[in-house]
Amino acid sequence: MLDIRDLTLSYGDNTVLHNVSLSLAQGEIGCVLGPSGCGKTTLLRAIAGFKKPESGCITIGEQTVCDELVNIEVAERKVGVIFQDFALFPHLSVEKNIAYGLQKINKQERKTLTDSAMALVDLQDYAHKYPHELSGGQQQRVAIARALAPKPDLLLLDEAFSSLDPELRERLSGEIRSLLKKQNITALLITHDQTEAFAMADKIAVLQDHVCHQWDTAYALYHEPATEFVAKFIGEGTFIEGTIRQENQQLIIDTHLGSFLLEPGKPLAEGIKGKLLVRPDDLRHQDESLLKAQVVGRSFRGAHIMYRLQLENSNETLLCLAPSHHDHAVGESFGIHLEIEHVICFA
Amino acid sequence: MQLKASAFSLYTVLAGLIIGLPIFVVLLSFYSLDTAVWTHLSETVLSGYIYNSLVLALGVGFGATLLGTGLAWCVVSYDFVGKIWLQRLILLPLAMPAYIIAYTYTGLLDFSGPVQSTLRTWFELGKQDYWFPEVRSLPGAIIMMALVLYPYVYILARTAFAEQAQKFREVSVLAGVSKFQHFLQVALPLARPAIMTGAALAMMEALADFGTVEYFGVSTFTTGIYRTWFGMGDIQAASQLSGLLCMFVFALLVLEKQSRRSAETYSSRQGTGTQALKLSIGKGTTVLFLCSLPLIFGFIVPFIQLAVWALAYTDAGSLGEYPSYALNSAMLAAIGTVVIVLLALMFSYAKRLQATKLNRSVVQFVGLGYAMPGTVIAIGVLIPLGWLDIKLNLFTKHFFDVQPGLVFSGTIVTLIFAYTIRFMSVALHNTEAGIQRIKPSMDEAAITLGDTRLQTLFKVHIPLLSASLLSACLLVFVDILKELPATLVLRPFNFNTLAVKTFELASDERLIDAALPAITIVLVGILPVLLLTRTLNQIEKKHA
Numbered sequence: 102m103l104d105i106r107d108l109t110l111s112y113g114d115n116t117v118l119h120n121v122s123l124s125l126a127q128g129e130i131g132c133v134l135g136p137s138g139c140g141k142t143t144l145l146r147a148i149a150g151f152k153k154p155e156s157g158c159i160t161i162g163e164q165t166v167c168d169e170l171v172n173i174e175v176a177e178r179k180v181g182v183i184f185q186d187f188a189l190f191p192h193l194s195v196e197k198n199i200a201y202g203l204q205k206i207n208k209q210e211r212k213t214l215t216d217s218a219m220a221l222v223d224l225q226d227y228a229h230k231y232p233h234e235l236s237g238g239q240q241q242r243v244a245i246a247r248a249l250a251p252k253p254d255l256l257l258l259d260e261a262f263s264s265l266d267p268e269l270r271e272r273l274s275g276e277i278r279s280l281l282k283k284q285n286i287t288a289l290l291i292t293h294d295q296t297e298a299f300a301m302a303d304k305i306a307v308l309q310d311h312v313c314h315q316w317d318t319a320y321a322l323y324h325e326p327a328t329e330f331v332a333k334f335i336g337e338g339t340f341i342e343g344t345i346r347q348e349n350q351q352l353i354i355d356t357h358l359g360s361f362l363l364e365p366g367k368p369l370a371e372g373i374k375g376k377l378l379v380r381p382d383d384l385r386h387q388d389e390s391l392l393k394a395q396v397v398g399r400s401f402r403g404a405h406i407m408y409r410l411q412l413e414n415s416n417e418t419l420l421c422l423a424p425s426h427h428d429h430a431v432g433e434s435f436g437i438h439l440e441i442e443h444v445i446c447f448a
Numbered sequence: 449m450q451l452k453a454s455a456f457s458l459y460t461v462l463a464g465l466i467i468g469l470p471i472f473v474v475l476l477s478f479y480s481l482d483t484a485v486w487t488h489l490s491e492t493v494l495s496g497y498i499y500n501s502l503v504l505a506l507g508v509g510f511g512a513t514l515l516g517t518g519l520a521w522c523v524v525s526y527d528f529v530g531k532i533w534l535q536r537l538i539l540l541p542l543a544m545p546a547y548i549i550a551y552t553y554t555g556l557l558d559f560s561g562p563v564q565s566t567l568r569t570w571f572e573l574g575k576q577d578y579w580f581p582e583v584r585s586l587p588g589a590i591i592m593m594a595l596v597l598y599p600y601v602y603i604l605a606r607t608a609f610a611e612q613a614q615k616f617r618e619v620s621v622l623a624g625v626s627k628f629q630h631f632l633q634v635a636l637p638l639a640r641p642a643i644m645t646g647a648a649l650a651m652m653e654a655l656a657d658f659g660t661v662e663y664f665g666v667s668t669f670t671t672g673i674y675r676t677w678f679g680m681g682d683i684q685a686a687s688q689l690s691g692l693l694c695m696f697v698f699a700l701l702v703l704e705k706q707s708r709r710s711a712e713t714y715s716s717r718q719g720t721g722t723q724a725l726k727l728s729i730g731k732g733t734t735v736l737f738l739c740s741l742p743l744i745f746g747f748i749v750p751f752i753q754l755a756v757w758a759l760a761y762t763d764a765g766s767l768g769e770y771p772s773y774a775l776n777s778a779m780l781a782a783i784g785t786v787v788i789v790l791l792a793l794m795f796s797y798a799k800r801l802q803a804t805k806l807n808r809s810v811v812q813f814v815g816l817g818y819a820m821p822g823t824v825i826a827i828g829v830l831i832p833l834g835w836l837d838i839k840l841n842l843f844t845k846h847f848f849d850v851q852p853g854l855v856f857s858g859t860i861v862t863l864i865f866a867y868t869i870r871f872m873s874v875a876l877h878n879t880e881a882g883i884q885r886i887k888p889s890m891d892e893a894a895i896t897l898g899d900t901r902l903q904t905l906f907k908v909h910i911p912l913l914s915a916s917l918l919s920a921c922l923l924v925f926v927d928i929l930k931e932l933p934a935t936l937v938l939r940p941f942n943f944n945t946l947a948v949k950t951f952e953l954a955s956d957e958r959l960i961d962a963a964l965p966a967i968t969i970v971l972v973g974i975l976p977v978l979l980l981t982r983t984l985n986q987i988e989k990k991h992a
Contacts, residue, residue: 149896175895182896188889192911201907202897251897 102127102287103148103255108157110140110147117143118154121313123306128285130278132302134292136334139308141291145257148289149182150175162254181248185260187240189232195219195243196228202251218250221280237265238273245277249286256281256288262297274300295335307331323380329447332378337407340376341417345446347371354446357415358392361444369448378445379419381407386423390436394419396429410435456901457807460798463791464810467869470828471820474694477687477831485685493672497689501655501668501696504589508654509647511594515742516601516650517643521631522739524609527724528732534739539603539981541596541746543973545930545947547659548966550583550592551954552750554663555757557583584664593654595746600653601646603984608642608711609635610721617722641711648704655697656821658933659951669693670823670933677827677937687831690824701819751970757963770964773944780860780935780945781928784867789920791868792875793913796883797905800891811880815873822870822933829866829938833857858940866934871927875920882916883909923976930969 103125110118117140125131133141146152148159150166150173158168161180166173181202189198200215219225222242232240241261248256262270278301281288290301298305299319307314307322307330315327326332332340343356345363352363354375361377369375386408397418398409408421408429421437429435523535541549557563557580564580567573582588612635620630636643658670669689677686727735795814799807817825833856841851856862886909894904910917932947939948946965953962 149892151892151895175892176898176900180896182893184889184893186887186889188887188893190890190893190908190912201894205898247893247897 102129102162103131103289104158104160105144105148106158106160108144108147108154108159110143110152110154116311118147119311120157121306121308122157123304123313123316125287125289125304127287128282129303130281130288130290130301132290132292132298132305133308134295134298134305135308137293140311141293141308142259144308145182145259145289145291148255149180149257150178179251179254181251181253181256183241183244183248183256183258183261185263187232187244187264189240189243189247191232194229194231195224195235198232198243199246199250201247214250214252218246221249221284222246238269241265241273245280249284254287256286258288258290260292261290262292263294270297271300277301307334309334324443324445326378326445329376332445332447336380337420338378338380339418339420340378340447341412341415341419343375343377343446345369345371345373345375354444357412357417358439361441361446363444363446367446369446373448375446375448378447379441381420381422383439383441384410384419384421385438385440386421386427386435387438388436390438392437392439393434394437396431396433396435399429399431401425408435410437454802456794456798457802457804460795460807460810463794464814467814467817467872469832470825470866470869471694471817472828473831474687474690474824474828477684478691485682486688489676489685489689493667496667497669497672500586500661500666501693503586504593504657504661504666504668505651505654505696505700507587507590508593508597509651511590512598512601512650513643513647515594515598516603516646517605517636517639519598519739519742520602520605520609520639521635522735524606524722525627525724526732526735527726528735529729530732530736534736534743535985536981537743537747538739539599539977539984540743540974542599542980543970543977544596544747544750545659545932545969545973546593546596546653546657547663547932547951547954548754548970549596549746549750550589550660550663551950551959551962552753552966553588553592554583555959556749556753557581586664586666589657589660589664589666592660593650593657595742597650597653598742598746600649601643603980604642604646604711605639606984607987608639612638612722614721614723641707641709644707645704645711648700648707652697652700652704652819655693655700656823656933658821658823658936663951663955669696670821673823673827674933674937683827683831687827690821690827693821693824697819697821701816704819751967754963754967754970757960758967761960761964767964768961769944769949773949773965774946774968776943777929777945777947780863780867781925783860784864784871784928785921785925787864788868788871788875788924789879789917792872792879792920793910793917795876796879797909799880800883801901811876814869815876817869818871818873820870822866822931822935823937825866825869826934826937829862829869829934830857833862833865860940860943862938863935866938867924867928867931870931870934871924874923874927878916878920878923879913882913886912919976919979922979926973926976929972 103123105124106122108118108121109116121144123131133144135141143152147154147167148161153172154167156169159166161178164173164178165171166178190201193201196215196219199218200211203211203214206214216225219228222245224239224242224246227235227239232243235243244261262274265273274297290298292298303318304316305319305322306316309330314331315322317325317327322331322335326335332338341356341358343354345352345354347353351365352369352371353360354363354377356377358377358379363369394410394412396408397411400407404425405422406425406427408423410419410421411417412419419437421435519538523531523538555561559580567578567580571578616634616638617630620634625633655668656670658674661668662671662674669692673686673689673693676682676689795811799811837854837857840855841853844850844852890908890912891904894908895901899907930947932951935945936948936951939945944952946969950962950965950969953959953965
């Protein structure tokens with residue numbers, strides 16, 4: 102449905118995107134996640150057609166909208182965009198805003214499409230209101246209806262939730278996901294907020310320093326991060342150091358926590374130092390465990406307590422998420438049990 | 449989309465070049481410098497022009513600064529009885545063109561005028577028994593112009609004072625510094641760039657003035673250019689004089705632009721702005737009285753005099769030619785307004801679509817015309833259009849054996865062209881500010897929904913800009929109505945306007961006859977002043 106291959110784009114001498122590739126099937130919701138300045142907004146603008154890439158190609162539906170030879174105009178790409186500030190026309194009513202993209206079709210059909218778009222976001226009662234008379238959430242629903250009314254092949258959402266307050270953000274992102282799923286709409290969301298990405302997307306691209314680090318499901322990003330940046334950026338965790346050795350054609354890393362079998366196919370070799378990713382959920386708290394660590398910090402999170410631990414025989418720290426009833430003070434000894442399901446190691 | 453945007457840019461650059469043409473023409477006239485003419489000029493009148501123009505500009509700059517800064521300081525730092533009314537009325541002198549206030553005071557203060565007559569009756573004086581200052585003089589011209597130009601300084605100074613943090617004042621109080629010393633050592637230096645900008649604008653207006661100095665018989669550059677051309681028929685020398693005047697204007701322009709820039713660095717404000725101090729009734733009344741003086745002498749007195757004359761004139765019966773030249777004025781102003789505001793909209797939109805260096809500099813360049821005196825623009829417009837007419841007639845005579853006559857230079861086309869140069873900045877100021885308030889995502893939303901750039905302009909930008917466009921129209925309309933020197937020089941034969949008629953009748957000492965067109969100009973001119981007053985008060989409220 103959406104296919105982006107080897108997209109490279111720069112402003113003057115500044116490379117903003119370098120060989121970015123990702124693809125979405127019909128009805129999938131994708132997300133581009135990254136810290137500010139990573140080039141994610143530029144990617145959206147390139148897909149919409151506001152910015153012409155240097156190389157690479159973009160295909161939307163059956164149509165190649167942009168490659169070395171073609172560069173199809175914004176208006177003909179059949180892309181709907183929901184802007185960060187919603188960009189509702191303040192001089193037009195809700196109904197007219199939604200009908201704005203339907204001016205080329207006849208009156209009867211326009212009315213039908215507008216009405217169904219309004220019904221979709223449940224705004225029929227607000228047809229004659231103006232944007233400034235609506236709440237933030239309602240404004241966003243108008244923006245969604247306006248973008249969806251012309252039945253675009255692809256919906257792009259540019260930080261579409263960031264101007265809403267956190268509570269509303271969470272509720273709306275859930276609502277919109279089910280709406281898009283029900284309508285089988287392909288969408289790409291741009292955000293810097295992990296929770297938003299996890300709540301909305303089927304697949305997530307992590308962008309940093311103009312490069313796409315990984316294009317995968319949220320589960321894979323967390324448990325099988327492709328790069329050290331993804332491992333650090335997604336979720337919590339710490340690294341502990343170890344040395345890699347070879348045994349029976351297999352690579353093994355030796356650390357203070359023990360030895361772990363590495364997955365094959367990684368650019369790792371015998372004799373080099375490695376860093377093993379330990380997520381808070383890789384550790385289980387067991388008072389009777391022989392492996393002991395000292396509590397150096399703790400933060401109470403309601404159902405759980407996140408403990409920051411220091412191993413007895415090194416200065417490396419670990420994170421452990423323990424149920425809230427397991428209450429230990431800073432300085433106390435803390436028994437841990439290791440259950441690393443995904444062994445992730447970087448050189 | 450790319451193509452459409454670049455088409456806008458192309459038109460912008462073309463229009464920019466055409467609008468810039470007269471300025472180039474004037475400056476290029478130095479290319480063929482006629483030493484004989486210059487020797488003659490420098491031996492006879494040139495030093496007088498330079499001296500009078502400089503003294504006039506400096507005097508007006510000083511007077512306007514004194515009045516404008518003083519008023520602004522009182523209004524910002526004190527709360528007194530009647531302040532609200534003062535604030536509402538204080539900009540009214542802007543509605544009074546300098547040539548109108550000049551002839552009104554001449555009528556008031558002349559030997560036969562009401563003031564001297566009254567003095568003579570009171571003190572039983574004879575003709576030669578007393579000394580009375582002569583209004584029709586260089587100092588007179590300075591006072592007249594300062595009285596109507598002080599709002600330029602006042603507006604900028606008031607905003608600058610109001611923006612100054614209240615904390616600064618508190619620091620001065622803690623340090624035991626008196627209010628007057630605080631004004632001298634803190635408030636004034638901080639507001640200086642803004643005040644300088646206002647003073648530079650007032651001085652530009654003074655240099656550009658033709659009506660007042662011509663009426664008062666003070667020889668300045670503008671009257672000199674006019675006489676060299678009409679009296680001596682020497683358009684070459686006239687355009688070279690214009691070029692010289694341009695140098696002075698450019699110096700002021702640089703001063704204005706630089707002051708504006710440093711004003712921006714000074715305006716970084718934290719916390720609340722200056723808070724007004726409540727004055728007792730006695731002190732308040734004194735301040736109110738002092739602050740009302742510029743308003744009284746700059747507007748109320750001349751306005752009443754004009755009204756009295758206008759009533760006397762209409763009492764006499766027929767309106768004469770008044771309806772015909774009022775109609776001419778309205779028509780000219782309407783056509784000019786439409787042309788100028790549409791062009792300004794095009795410039796702003798092209799700059800928005802493609803903010804290239806070229807587009808930005810074109811927009812900046814066409815916005816400089818406000819500094820050019822009308823007389824200079826008239827010369828710059830007439831030379832190329834006259835040339836074009838000659839060529840056109842040669843061409844049609846050769847091929848069709850007809851001569852259409854003066855198609856451009858003798859018609860209102862020339863006038864509109866000149867107005868476009870002079871008043872483009874007024875319109876641009878509004879369209880630029882308005883268009884910058886529209887978020888760029890609006891454009892992108894419209895484009896993704898299938899609009900072309902032109903459709904976006906009509907369906908999104910123009911509706912959102914309606915307030916800015918309206919105020920641009922109002923300001924340009926009134927400015928054209930008031931414009932005197934370019935209209936006087938460029939108008940078609942026997943074509944009169946309110947401004948031209950006011951000036952001609954006043955020059956013929958038919959002061960009472962001149963009152964009706966004059967008061968019409970003033971009354972229409974009040975509209976944009978009211979608009980400005982409202983905007984200014986809104987800005988102030990935001991800072992409070």
